[in-house]
Amino acid sequence: MTMGGAWSSWVSAVEVADALGRDDLVVVDARFELAVKQAAPDVGEVAWRQTRIPGARYAHLDRDLSDRRKIEHGRHPWPDAADFTARLGAWGISPSSQVVAYDAAGGALAAARLWFLLRALGHSRVAVLDGGWQHWQALGLPVEAGEPAPVAPKAPYSGSFDPDLLLDAGQVQAHLDTGGLLVDARAPERFRGEVEPIDRVGGHVPGALNRPFAANLVDGMAKPADVLALEFETLLAGREPRELVAMCGSGVTACHHLLAMAHAGLPGARLFTGSWSGWIEDPARPVATGD
Structure with a gap:
């Protein structure tokens, strides 16, 4: 779905593939495995380092999309805006960026979490890849392997959660x-x-x-x-x-x-x-x- 030329909910893999290389596009890999979290909390990050959508940054559910320092707020406490916006800057995301998040669970772990974090900041140009990583691979769309290239950071994103x-x-x-x-x-x-x-x-x-x-x-x-x-x-x-x-x-x-x-x-x-x-x-x- 698009809104004013922007992707704001789910977006098709073909649309994202056609947009790779666009200056305003930032793709974020949010693969994570809750079922093996205790034994291998970084399995999603390891998979990202091996192969990913070209240019994708990585968002770790525990470290980047939650604040595990907080107590009595559940297993994945909502992060403070200052910490999250600093991560956005490190990923090269600015208020004008079109962000696309994906995972390997149809968006439920943890691409939709990243989507809502951004929406709660008032960022409308954020979408989740429909079908996720599996669908991207099934279509034979471009992938990138090996150590990810460093990202040019931007200033911390200015904003607060609603x-x-x-x-x-x-x-x-x-x-x-x-x-x-x-x-x-x-x-x-x-x-x-x-x-x-x-x-x-x-x-x-x-x-x-x-x-x-x-x-x-x-x-x-x-x-x-x-x-x-x-x-x-x-x-x-x-x-x-x-x-x-x-x-x-x-x-x-x-x-x-x-x-x-x-x-x-x-x-x-x-x-x-x-x-x-x-x-x-x-x-x-x-x-x-x-x-």
């Missing part, structure tokens, strides 16, 4: 108390509390609804905008998009819903930054199981 887009646990409870919609992007079995492979407690926030992030995709590709619009309008049930707050395990895959809604022409939804891992840090908060 606080209205980012909710903590107390704000989420108040949101639910006033009839707001909380949508959990985790797999159904995690939402129901039947399995919990990562966090110490299974289940969900009482009052939340479940829509797995995978419902936004078909065969790893984004559903058409009109299909997503119908599905999210049904979920909203007459509410405005900003009345939807997305969550997941740690505030990463939830951003996939925010991306999908923007693609569908329904921007303005918000993020529970701590998500489930942040909710359960206070044992006094209620936990629900089942549907």
